Amino acid sequence: MRFENQRIQYQYKNTIIHNLNPIVKAFWVIIISLSAFLEQGYLEETFLLLLVLLIGFVSRFPFFRTRSIRILFFTVLFLAMMQLVFNKHGEIIADLNLITIYRSGFENAVYIGARFTVIVLISFIFIYTTETNKLLYSLMKMGLPYRFGFAVITSVRLGPILGNEVDQIYYAQLSKGVKYRIFPIKKFLGTIIQFLRLLMISIIKQVDAMVISMEGRSFGLSTRRSFSREVVFSYIDYLSIFVGFVLIILFSIEKIF
Amino acid sequence: MISVRNLSFKYEGREYKTLDNINLDINLGELIVITGESGCGKTTFALALTGYLSHLYAGEYFGNICINDEKIEEKSLTEIAEEIFLVQQNPQNQFVTLTVRDEIAFGLENKEIDSLKIRARIKKALQAVYAEELIDRNIDTLSGGEKQKIAIATAIALQPKIIILDEPTSNLDIKSTNNIYKVFKRLIEQKEITLIIIDHKLNELMYFSPRILKLKQGKIIPQRSNQEFLNLSRKLRDRGRKDYKREIIKKAIQLKDVSVLRNENEVLKISSLEINKGEIVSILGNNGAGKSSFILGLMGILHSTGQKRVVLDNHILDIKRKRYPEKFGLVFQNPDHQFFCETVEDEIIFPFRNFYPSDNFNSERIINASELDDLYSELKTHPIKLSYGQKKRLGIAAVLAYHPELLFLDEIFIGQSNSDIIRIMSTLDDYRKKNNATVLIINHQPGIVHQYADRVIFFDEGRILFDVNINKAEENLIFFEKLEYLEQLHAI
Numbered sequence: 185m186r187f188e189n190q191r192i193q194y195q196y197k198n199t200i201i202h203n204l205n206p207i208v209k210a211f212w213v214i215i216i217s218l219s220a221f222l223e224q225g226y227l228e229e230t231f232l233l234l235l236v237l238l239i240g241f242v243s244r245f246p247f248f249r250t251r252s253i254r255i256l257f258f259t260v261l262f263l264a265m266m267q268l269v270f271n272k273h274g275e276i277i278a279d280l281n282l283i284t285i286y287r288s289g290f291e292n293a294v295y296i297g298a299r300f301t302v303i304v305l306i307s308f309i310f311i312y313t314t315e316t317n318k319l320l321y322s323l324m325k326m327g328l329p330y331r332f333g334f335a336v337i338t339s340v341r342l343g344p345i346l347g348n349e350v351d352q353i354y355y356a357q358l359s360k361g362v363k364y365r366i367f368p369i370k371k372f373l374g375t376i377i378q379f380l381r382l383l384m385i386s387i388i389k390q391v392d393a394m395v396i397s398m399e400g401r402s403f404g405l406s407t408r409r410s411f412s413r414e415v416v417f418s419y420i421d422y423l424s425i426f427v428g429f430v431l432i433i434l435f436s437i438e439k440i441f
Numbered sequence: 442m443i444s445v446r447n448l449s450f451k452y453e454g455r456e457y458k459t460l461d462n463i464n465l466d467i468n469l470g471e472l473i474v475i476t477g478e479s480g481c482g483k484t485t486f487a488l489a490l491t492g493y494l495s496h497l498y499a500g501e502y503f504g505n506i507c508i509n510d511e512k513i514e515e516k517s518l519t520e521i522a523e524e525i526f527l528v529q530q531n532p533q534n535q536f537v538t539l540t541v542r543d544e545i546a547f548g549l550e551n552k553e554i555d556s557l558k559i560r561a562r563i564k565k566a567l568q569a570v571y572a573e574e575l576i577d578r579n580i581d582t583l584s585g586g587e588k589q590k591i592a593i594a595t596a597i598a599l600q601p602k603i604i605i606l607d608e609p610t611s612n613l614d615i616k617s618t619n620n621i622y623k624v625f626k627r628l629i630e631q632k633e634i635t636l637i638i639i640d641h642k643l644n645e646l647m648y649f650s651p652r653i654l655k656l657k658q659g660k661i662i663p664q665r666s667n668q669e670f671l672n673l674s675r676k677l678r679d680r681g682r683k684d685y686k687r688e689i690i691k692k693a694i695q696l697k698d699v700s701v702l703r704n705e706n707e708v709l710k711i712s713s714l715e716i717n718k719g720e721i722v723s724i725l726g727n728n729g730a731g732k733s734s735f736i737l738g739l740m741g742i743l744h745s746t747g748q749k750r751v752v753l754d755n756h757i758l759d760i761k762r763k764r765y766p767e768k769f770g771l772v773f774q775n776p777d778h779q780f781f782c783e784t785v786e787d788e789i790i791f792p793f794r795n796f797y798p799s800d801n802f803n804s805e806r807i808i809n810a811s812e813l814d815d816l817y818s819e820l821k822t823h824p825i826k827l828s829y830g831q832k833k834r835l836g837i838a839a840v841l842a843y844h845p846e847l848l849f850l851d852e853i854f855i856g857q858s859n860s861d862i863i864r865i866m867s868t869l870d871d872y873r874k875k876n877n878a879t880v881l882i883i884n885h886q887p888g889i890v891h892q893y894a895d896r897v898i899f900f901d902e903g904r905i906l907f908d909v910n911i912n913k914a915e916e917n918l919i920f921f922e923k924l925e926y927l928e929q930l931h932a933i
Contacts, residue, residue: 315539316539317538317539317540317543321543337538338537341536341538345533345534349778352773352775352778353778355737356771356773357781358766359770360766360779360781360792360839361766361767361795361796362781362795382777382781385777385825386778389534389777390534393529393534394534394537395497396488396493396497396535397529397536397537398537399497399519400491400518400522400526401522401548401551401595401599402519402522402551403537403547404551405519405551405552406551406553409550409551409553410552410553410555410559411550411556412542412546412550412556412559412560412563413542414556
C-alpha cells in the first residue's frame with residue numbers, strides 16, 4: 185500500500201457523484217451523519233460504512249494516496265483497540281494469548297470505529313467531489329445571504345495566498361539567521377511574534393487590495409444581486425434526495441416507535 | 442474629461458506630501474503613461490483618481506478631481522466605479538472569486554445585470570484580452586500573465602470610460618509582458634477607453650505614442666518630449682560597465698546531479714553547474730521555470746538531492762540543509778516580508794547579530810551598507826515608513842552588512858525605475874569587487890543587468906536551457922528562439 189503526500193481537495197472527475205448538484209451532496213452529508221448518530225447497532229453502522237465506501241469508490245476517491253486517510257486509519261484503530269482491550273462486558277468471543285476479547289468490546293469497537301469512519305470519510309468525499317464555488321453560488325441562489333457566501337469564498341481565495349506569504353516570511357527569517365529553537369522560551373516567543381507581526385501586516389495589505397477591488401466593482405450596492413450561474417437539478421439529483429429521505433426514515437423508525 | 446486641480450495628499454503619520462499640488466487634464470480616448478522613481482507617488486495618484494484616497498485613506502487631502510465636471514470627492518465609490526476602474530499592481534491580490542467566469546461576472550452581478558447579458562459581456566471581455574480559452578479555469582491555476590489578462594478583462598466587462606493600470610507588467614516575465622502589450626494595442630486602437638498606465642517600461646509603450654507624465658516627489662515635473670524621455674533613459678543605461686578582470690579564477694559553487702524538491706515534487710534538475718567566485722550571474726527564465734527554486738535549493742532552504750558544494754573561506758563544503766546561512770545573502774522580491782525590527786539601523790544589524798552574536802558590530806558596516814541610498818539619514822526611522830525603493834535598498838543593505846560570500850537576489854528590481862536599478866547594480870558591482878563575492882540575480886531586466894553581469898543562465902521548465910558567458914547571451918537567445926528576451930536585452 186503506497187501513501188502519497190496528497191491533501192484532500194476538490195478534484196475534477198466525471199463521476200456521478202461529482203456531477204450531483206452540490207446542494208444534494210450537502211444534503212447527503214447531513215443525512216449520513218444524522219443516520220450514523222441515530223443508529224445504536226454495530227450492524228447498521230457497518231451498513232452505513234459500506235455505503236460510504238461504495239460512494240467513495242464510485243467517486244474514485246484516492247483512498248490509498250491520501251495522508252488524511254492514514255491519520256483516520258490509525259485513529260480508528262486506536263479507538264477500536266481501546267474497546268477491545270478495556271471493555272470486558274458480555275461473553276468471551278476470543279481468547280488470544282495477549283488479550284481476551286469480549287462480545288461488548290468487539291461490538292463497540294466495530295460500532296465506534298464504523299461511526300467515526302462514516303462521519304469523517306463522507307466529509308472527505310464531499311470535499312473531494314464538490315467545488316466550493318459551485319456549492320456557495322448554489323446556496324446563495326437558494327437564499328443564503330450573499331455577503332455570508334462571499335465571506336466564505338474570499339476566505340478560500342485568501343488561503344493559498346497566505347500560505348505563500350507564510351513561506352516567504354519563514355524563508356526570510358532563515359536567510360537572516362533566525363533559528364526556531366524552543367529554548368530559551370523568551371527568544372522563541374520573540375521569533376514567533378516577529379513572524380506573526382509580518383504576517384499580520386501582509387494580511388492587512390491583502391485585505392486592503394481586496395476591499396479596493398470589491399468596492400470598485402460595486403459590492404454591497406444592493407441587498408440583492410443577479411447570478412450568471414444556473415443552478416440545475418437533474419432527475420438523478422431528485423432521485424438522490426428521495427433515496428436520502430428513505431434512508432433517514434428507515435434509520436429513524438426504531439427511534440420513533 | 443478628467444480634471445485634477447491643486448491635488449495634494451499627506452498620509453497620516455508622514456511628514457511630507459506624497460502628492461504635491463498636481464494639476465492635470467485628461468481627455469477621452471487618450472493614452473497616458475505615468476512614470477517616475479519608486480516612491481514618487483504614482484500609486485497614490487492612481488488611488489486619488491479612483492476616489493479611494495479621499496474615501497478610504499486617512500490623511501490630509503487638498504484640491505479636487507472632476508470627472509465630467511462632477512467632483513469625485515462628493516460621489517460614492519460605487520458611482521465613481523461607473524466611470525473609472527483601477528487594475529492594481531498584483532492581480533493575484535484583487536481577485537475575489539475562485540474561477541475566471543465568476544471573477545468577471547462579480548461586478549456585473551453586484552449591479553444586478555441580467556444573466557444573459559453577463560454571459561455576453563464575459564465573452565466579449567475575454568475576447569478583448571485574447572483569453573477566451575480561460576473561461577472555465579480556476580484562478581489559482583493561471584500563470585502570472587493570464588492573471589493580468591483576467592484582471593484587465595474584469596475591468597473591460599464593467600465598461601468604464603477610464604481604466605488605470607498600476608504597473609501591469611511588473612510581476613510578469615518577458616513573454617507574458619509582450620502578451621499584455623498586445624492587449625493594450627487592441628484597447629488603444631479601439632479608442633473607446635482612456636487608458637492610464639503606470640509603468641517604468643517606456644520603450645514598449647513609446648510604440649503607442651502616449652502622453653508621458655513624470656512624477657517626482659509627488660509633483661508632475663515639466664513635460665519633456667517622448668524622444669527626450671527615451672534619450673534620457675538610454676543615457677542612464679549606457680553609462681557602461683567597467684570590466685572586472687579576475688586574475689585567478691576560483692570555483693564558488695559546484696553542483697552535480699542536483700534535484701530540488703517542493704512538497705516532495707521535483708521542480709528543478711541540474712546535471713552539472715559550476716559558478717566562479719567574483720562572478721555576477723544573470724538568471725533568466727519565464728515564471729515557474731525553477732529560478733527561485735534554484736536559489737532556495739542552493740541555500741538549503743528547499744530540500745534537494747545530489748552533490749552541492751560551495752567554496753567558503755577556501756574550504757570546499759557540502760551544502761546541507763539550512764547550513765552556513767551566514768555565508769549566503771538572500772534578498773526577496775517583496776521587501777515587506779523581510780523587516781523584523783523597529784528601526785532601519787536595527788534592521789541592518791539584525792542578521793549580523795544572529796550570525797555573530799559574540800562579535801561587535803562595526804558601525805562602519807552600517808555606513809557602508811546604508812551608502813546604498815539616503816538610508817543613512819533614516820537610521821532611526823521604522824522600515825515600514827520608508828518608500829518602496831528605500832525598502833528594497835534596505836533589504837540589500839541588511840545583507841551586505843554581514844559580508845556574505847554568495848549573494849542571491851530574487852526579482853528585486855520589480856517596480857524599480859531604471860535609475861534605481863542602475864544604482865543597486867553599481868553597489869553590487871562594487872561589493873563583489875571588494876569582497877570577491879559571487880552575485881546571482883534573478884531578473885527580467887537584462888537590458889540593464891547585463892551591463893554588469895559576467896554570465897547568463899537561462900532556466901526553462903525546471904532545467905538549465907543554456908549557461909554562457911555574457912558575450913554569448915544574444916546568440917543563445919536567438920538560437921533557442923527566446924526572441925522576447927532579445928528585445929528586452931536592447932530595451933531601456
